[in-house]
Amino acid sequence: MAASLATGNPLLVLANPGIAAESRALVADQHRVFVKLFGSHIVRGTGAQVIAAYRLFLTTYAAEASNRNPGDAGGERTGEQLAPDSMFASELFGNDDVAMLHHRLKSASFLQGYSVLEDAHRNPATDRCDPKAEAIRAYVQEPGSIPDILEELATRFPGTVDAAYEVAFSRPGFSWERDGEALLRRYKPEEFRTRDLPSIAVLPPWLKDAVHGRARAPRA
Incomplete structure (x- = not known):
């Protein structure tokens, strides 16, 4: 069990x-x-x-x-x-x-496509349909992608990040400092709920053996 x-x-x-x-x-x-x-x-x-x-x-x-x-x-x-x-x-x-x-x-x-995502923060798109704007939206909306990557890019490009998200999400006056976390939480509630938990669990020996035994067991 x-x-x-x-x-x-x-x-x-x-x-x-x-x-x-x-x-x-x-x-x-x-x-x-x-x-x-x-x-x-x-x-x-x-x-x-x-x-x-x-x-x-x-x-x-x-x-x-x-x-x-x-x-x-x-x-x-x-x-x-x-x-x-x-x-x-x-x-x-x-x-x-x-x-x-x-x-x-x-x-x-x-x-x-990390280079496109990075460039989208460095040199923001001027049109919502630009591949750079699409790259930002895709990563924000992708289930399971960790928000830390976007937060790091925002820190690296503080002078252009607001414009990047303003265009990508059609949000005039967008401010990363004010609106960034709320945007990420909207699309990544589970990632924020578990962001303080590691992605790897160190199992005690008895449970590790049980998991491995379950994986080797023939399926009906």
Whole structure:
């Protein structure tokens, strides 16, 4: 029953304060390794390049964790084993504009068309139908996308962010400082409700075994 609940709603596991704290510490440690490895929390390139970078990050972190805990076999696995092709969206491989962003709580995320989204904040569109305005709307309205990415871009381009959203959402007089959070909360209520929770849950050994056993069990 616990395995079924954990796989059906991972947030239930994070309701345990001890598990939540351990999970936050794990993602923070991964974030440290990511930034140390690449010199930034963002890696950009083609889809193939970004996937290769992600696999390098996984093998680097697994090797470091294995050195700290010699019984951990994760450091013996290759990047392809840790992140097989099947875990990535198929269109990611052929995309020439991909960014991988590592968040201190939400771990790694992959964003296609990041350069367009960035340029939309740097050089705002003058027409609502401009691809740059569409990129902003698409990310704001996309379920599951973390608001932190937009908040970071707004911080980087304070002089143009108001105009960018004014055009994208046809909101004359839009002020990011005044209206930005309300706009994001409107489209991303779940992301704000869970934004203080990590995206990875560190399961206790007995529950991890139960989840793995459930995944291996034959389906009727």
